[in-house]
Amino acid sequence: xKKKLEALLQQAIATLKIQGDVPDDIAVNILIERVRxxxxxxxxxxxxxxxxxxxxxxxxxxxxxxxxxLPLDNTIAKVExxxxxxxxxxxxxxxxxxxxxxxxxxxxxxGLSQAGAGKKVQVEFVSANPTGPLHVGHGRGAAYGSAxxxxxxxxxxxxxxxxxxxxxxxxxxxxxxxxxxxYLEECGEPVRFPDNGYRGAYISGIAQSIxxxxxxxxxxxxxxxxxxxxxxxxxxxxxxxxxxxLIAKAKELLGTVAYRAVFLAGLNDxxxxxxxxxxxxxxxYEEWFSEQRLVDDGSVDKALERLKNSGHLYEKDGAxxxxxxxxxxxxxxxxxxxNGQYTYFASDIAYHxxxxxRGFDLIIDxxxxxxxxxxxxxxxxxxxxxxxxxxxxxLLVQFATLYRGEEKVQxxxxxxxxxxxxxxxxxxxxxAARFFYVMRRSEQHMDFDLxxxxxxxxxxxxxxxxxxxxxxxSVLxxxxxxGFTRNIALGMDNLTKLTEEHETxxxxxxxxxxxxxxxxxxxxxPHQLILxxxxxxxxxxxxxxxxxxxxxxxxxxxxxxxxxxxxxxVLANGLKLLNINTPESx
RNA sequence: GCGCCCGUAGCUCAGCUGGAUAGAGCGCAGCCCUCCGGAGGCUGAGGUCAGAGGUUCGAAUCCUCUCGGGCGCGCCA
Numbered sequence: 001x002k003k004k005l006e007a008l009l010q011q012a013i014a015t016l017k018i019q020g021d022v023p024d025d026i027a028v029n030i031l032i033e034r035v036r037x038x039x040x041x042x043x044x045x046x047x048x049x050x051x052x053x054x055x056x057x058x059x060x061x062x063x064x065x066x067x068x069x070l071p072l073d074n075t076i077a078k079v080e081x082x083x084x085x086x087x088x089x090x091x092x093x094x095x096x097x098x099x100x101x102x103x104x105x106x107x108x109x110x111g112l113s114q115a116g117a118g119k120k121v122q123v124e125f126v127s128a129n130p131t132g133p134l135h136v137g138h139g140r141g142a143a144y145g146s147a148x149x150x151x152x153x154x155x156x157x158x159x160x161x162x163x164x165x166x167x168x169x170x171x172x173x174x175x176x177x178x179x180x181x182x183y184l185e186e187c188g189e190p191v192r193f194p195d196n197g198y199r200g201a202y203i204s205g206i207a208q209s210i211x212x213x214x215x216x217x218x219x220x221x222x223x224x225x226x227x228x229x230x231x232x233x234x235x236x237x238x239x240x241x242x243x244x245x246l247i248a249k250a251k252e253l254l255g256t257v258a259y260r261a262v263f264l265a266g267l268n269d270x271x272x273x274x275x276x277x278x279x280x281x282x283x284x285y286e287e288w289f290s291e292q293r294l295v296d297d298g299s300v301d302k303a304l305e306r307l308k309n310s311g312h313l314y315e316k317d318g319a320x321x322x323x324x325x326x327x328x329x330x331x332x333x334x335x336x337x338x339n340g341q342y343t344y345f346a347s348d349i350a351y352h353x354x355x356x357x358r359g360f361d362l363i364i365d366x367x368x369x370x371x372x373x374x375x376x377x378x379x380x381x382x383x384x385x386x387x388x389x390x391x392x393x394x395l396l397v398q399f400a401t402l403y404r405g406e407e408k409v410q411x412x413x414x415x416x417x418x419x420x421x422x423x424x425x426x427x428x429x430x431x432a433a434r435f436f437y438v439m440r441r442s443e444q445h446m447d448f449d450l451x452x453x454x455x456x457x458x459x460x461x462x463x464x465x466x467x468x469x470x471x472x473x474s475v476l477x478x479x480x481x482x483g484f485t486r487n488i489a490l491g492m493d494n495l496t497k498l499t500e501e502h503e504t505x506x507x508x509x510x511x512x513x514x515x516x517x518x519x520x521x522x523x524x525x526p527h528q529l530i531l532x533x534x535x536x537x538x539x540x541x542x543x544x545x546x547x548x549x550x551x552x553x554x555x556x557x558x559x560x561x562x563x564x565x566x567x568x569x570v571l572a573n574g575l576k577l578l579n580i581n582t583p584e585s586x
Numbered sequence: 587g588c589g590c591c592c593g594u595a596g597c598u599c600a601g602c603u604g605g606a607u608a609g610a611g612c613g614c615a616g617c618c619c620u621c622c623g624g625a626g627g628c629u630g631a632g633g634u635c636a637g638a639g640g641u642u643c644g645a646a647u648c649c650u651c652u653c654g655g656g657c658g659c660g661c662c663a
Contacts, residue, residue, distance in 0.1 A: 033602070036609090046605060049643070059643070083606050084643060129663065171663055240662085319661055330589070330659075337661040344663045372590050373658040396591075398656085440599070443591060445656070447598065452612090457625070459612060471623070478622050519602065531600065534610080545627060585623085 002032045002515070005043055005089060008071055013051075015069040021062070022055045034512065041080065041088035048085045059085025096504065097495035099511045103566040104488070111514045111573050115522065116157035122355060123149040124289075125366035126278070127164040130270045131175045132200050134277050136448075137368060139421040141397045143437035145366045146283040147526035148395070150577055155521040160360070161285045164351060167267055168292040169344055173247045174198065175270075176263035180218065180250055182207035183262070189222040194246055195232050196239040206269045210262065218262060220253040277422055281430060282579035294350045300342055303350035303385070304335060312384040322349070327380035349381045356387050364524070369396040369443065395524055397442045405451040428453040431580045435462040438526045438578060456586070458541075461534055465571065466583055468537035472568035473584040475549055476561070482550055484557065491558030498559055502543035506567060509539045513570050517577075526578065533574045540567050 009030050016022040028050055035044045048063035055062055063081040070079065078090035103110045125145025128138045146161070153159045166172070178197040182204045185191045193199070210218070229245050231237030251259045271288075278284070294300050304320070307313050312323050313335070320336035322345075335346040355363050367374070379389040402409035402419060409419060424433055432453040439461065440446040458464050479486055498507070513532065520528035549560045572582045 031603095031605095033605080035606085037606075040606070044606085049605080052643080086606070131663095166663065169663065317661085321661095334661045339661080341661085343661065348663095369591070370657055371663095375590085398591080444599080445592075449598085452598095461611080464611090467623090475622055482622085515602085523603085527600085528602085531610090538610085542627090544622080548622070550622060 001091070001511075002034075002043065004075075005032050005045070006030045009045060009047060009066070012066050012070045013047075016055075016065060019069075021057075021065055022051055026051065026054050034515075035088065040082060040086070041078070041090040043089040043091070044082075044086045045089075046086060048081075048087060052085065063087050094496070096507050096511070097498065099507060100495055100562050100566045101492055103510065103569050104492075104562065107569060108573060108576070110569060111517045112154050112156075113514060113518055114156040115518055116152060116155050118158075119156075119361045120158045120160065120359065121152055121362040121364060122160045122162060122358070122360045123152070123364045123366065124162045124164055124355075125149075126283075127166070128274065129166045129171055130267055130274060131171055131198060132270065133202060134274055134421040136402060136419050136421055136424050137399045139281070139424060139433065140400050140437045140442075140446075141366055141368065142278055142281055142283045142421070143434045144395075144397050144442050144526065147434075147438050147529075147578055148364065148366070148521075148524050150579070151517070151521035151524075151526060151529070154577055155518050157521075160287065162287045162289050163285050165271065165288055165290050166344075167271075167290050168295050168347065170244075170247075172263065172267065174243055175203075175266050176259065177243070177247045177250045178203050179206050179210070179266045180254070180262050181222075183210050183218060184220070184222050184225075186211040187216050187219045189219070191222050192226065192232075194239065194243050195234055196243040202270070202273075203266075206266050209269070210265050214261075218254060218258055225249050225253060281421065281425060282434065289351070291347050291351070294347050294354065295342070299350040299354060300347050303353045304346065306353070307335075307349070307381075307384050310384060310386070322377075322381065322384070324377045324380035324384075327383050329376040329380045333377050345377065348378065349385075352378060352382055352392070353385050356382065356385060356391070360391070363392045365392065365394045367394060367396055369398045372396055393524075395442060398445045400437070400446045400448045403447055403449045403451075405449070409450070424450075431466070432460075432462045434578060434580055435465075435530065439530050441525065441527055461530075462580070463586070464541075465533050465537040465575065466581070467586055468540045469568055469571045469575070469582050470584060470586045471540070471544060472564050472571075475564060478550060479561070484550060486561055487554070487558050488562060490555060491560075491562035494555035494559040495562065497553075497556045498563055500543075500547060502539070502546050503560075503563060506536075506539045506543055506563060509536050510566055510570055513574070517574075529574055529578065533571065536567060536571060536574075540564065540571075 009032075013022060013028070017024050028047065030045065030047055032043050032045050035041055048066055049059040052059040052062050060081055063085050066087065067079050067081070072079070075092050075095050076089055077092040080088045080090070082088050123145060125148075126134070126138055126142050128134055134142070149159050149161045174196065175198055177194075178199075181191050181193055181197065185204075186207055225246065226249075229249065230241045232242040233239035254262065275288075304313065307322060312326075314321055314323060318338040319334045321332045322335050323332050325332050333345055334343055335349065336342055352363070365378075375394050378394070379392060382392055383389045402424075428436075428450055436448055436453050452460055453462065454460075456463055458467070476486075498504070513536075516529060516532035520526055520532075543564075547560075549557065549564060551557050551560070575582050
């Protein structure tokens with residue numbers, strides 16, 4: 001409908017240009033809005049106000065000229081000028097019922113569009129280091145990222161979901177060493193655990209299973225391992241230097257093969273856990289992309305070679321730097337350390353080069369908000385690689401603070417006592433978790449009330465929306481109990497009987513679904529869809545409270561059933577898109 | 587200190603990319619109620635959109651500054 005009005009206005013402008021009322025060279029972006037207040041009609045445009053200045057006339061005068069040359073058809077009942085120069089469109093009321101037939105005809109496909117057809121987009125999200133289980137912060141990224149991806153798919157994009165596995169680098173070595181030390185404990189070695197090691201209970205679990213499977217194959221005397229080591233933090237030294245030395249010692253004592261075995265045992269165990277966790281959360285990926293792979297296949301070298309050839313690298317203090325400050329970054333960044341090792345950033349450059357080479361039209365990275373300072377250097381890298389930095393869109397997700405009623409759930413990353421995503425799912429369930437995570441704008445800090453998420457009252461938005469769906473199901477069940485038979489065709493013939501205020505309200509909300517979906521997708525704002533669903537549920541509930549559906553009049557009854565079935569369909573489409581269940585009874 | 591995000595009703599948050607009288611839920615106040623599905627429904631009060639300037643027909647929205655909150659500023663990832 002909007003597009004139709006837009007086309008009509010475009011024609012009107014063209015006519016005015018020929019008449020000389022509007023300068024030829026002007027190009028406007030026609031904005032058509034749905035109006036909130038019914039007294040101003042159904043749609044409105046501010047076009048006349050925008051064109052008034054270049055046309056050297058007043059908005060209202062121009063609006064009159066526009067209307068005079070506007071090609072009309074029978075779906076438009078009335079066009080009026082109002083306020084400072086708005087053009088209001090009143091649609092013919094008989095067309096408002098078409099939506100019921102349309103939803104009935106399209107079913108689960110209703111609302112889908114082809115807005116992004118032919119465009120390949122990659123969405124990379126979560127990408128948490130495989131050094132431990134996912135926590136509630138990752139949960140929000142998972143819910144948000146998958147929602148963004150699913151929405152894009154719903155509007156026609158070719159979507160590639162990806163998890164970047166940071167399976168190379170120092171953090172992984174710290175993990176492997178931590179596991180090894182716990183393993184030594186299992187073997188009965190007296191171990192002093194390093195201050196910078198991973199302390200979670202899952203580390204011991206992995207160590208135990210290694211011990212169970214391989215016996216004492218990796219046992220080495222702890223005393224030898226810590227011999228001549230620089231002191232740890234608690235011993236008055238530096239924890240980083242200490243652990244690095246310890247890692248080196250572990251590699252030396254175990255040898256490449258054995259060290260690698262411990263390393264992989266840890267990686268596989270944790271990665272499997274993450275995959276299961278996400279799977280149970282309704283999050284799936286087309287690809288799990290290994291950082292190690294970039295190192296192994298020479299991609300990192302290749303990427304740096306490319307930057308070097310285009311003159312973006314230089315050497316200083318024994319390290320190799322990327323001159324990112326010339327491309328908008330605060331300062332230059334090291335890509336290869338003095339000790340010859342690549343930095344994390346180096347493999348990230350290679351990763352983004354890989355993404356670019358795969359020919360995506362749009363690359364979406366979803367990061368925790370604490371990584372925002374990283375954006376300029378990655379954009380700089382993309383530019384330096386000869387691509388358009390606008391191809392990369394970084395979406396940030398703020399952390400969520402958990403509450404149980406009034407009480408804040410304490411989380412301390414320092415002691416490793418964070419709430420895991422799995423714990424959250426166990427407490428509130430998948431549906432509530434997904435809904436709550438996505439309910440707010442991603443860049444907004446959010447308070448996640450665990451108590452509210454599990455409550456079975458209308459205060460709980462998930463419950464409220466799902467309940468609307470279940471209620472329609474219930475009414476349809478009641479139908480048979482009351483001895484009625486539903487006649488869909490009869491209902492369609494009697495749609496004009498739906499003249500109650502609640503009915504027109506519901507019809508108007510249903511019409512908006514495709515727009516709401518498309519907007520949520522294109523702006524990467526899934527909360528828009530949630531908002532819409534809450535509104536729809538509210539419209540349905542108030543209608544339900546105000547009117548009886550199962551009335552004696554066959555035509556009216558079937559018309560109402562068709563209307564609420566349409567609402568049911570749209571609720572289902574929206575909820576399924578967000579990977580939230582649609583229970584038939586609650 | 588510099589950079590990014592944020593500040594909207596008592597609370598949690600929307601606000602359609604600059605439009606018409608700034609909305610919703612909870613909470614609060616009053617009224618009704620036992621109805622297909624339950625601790626339900628209806629109505630109302632409540633706002634200097636943090637503050638001050640600016641841009642224009644028009645600003646919660648865009649620009650500048652101030653105040654307040656969060657985060658980031660490693661040859662960590």
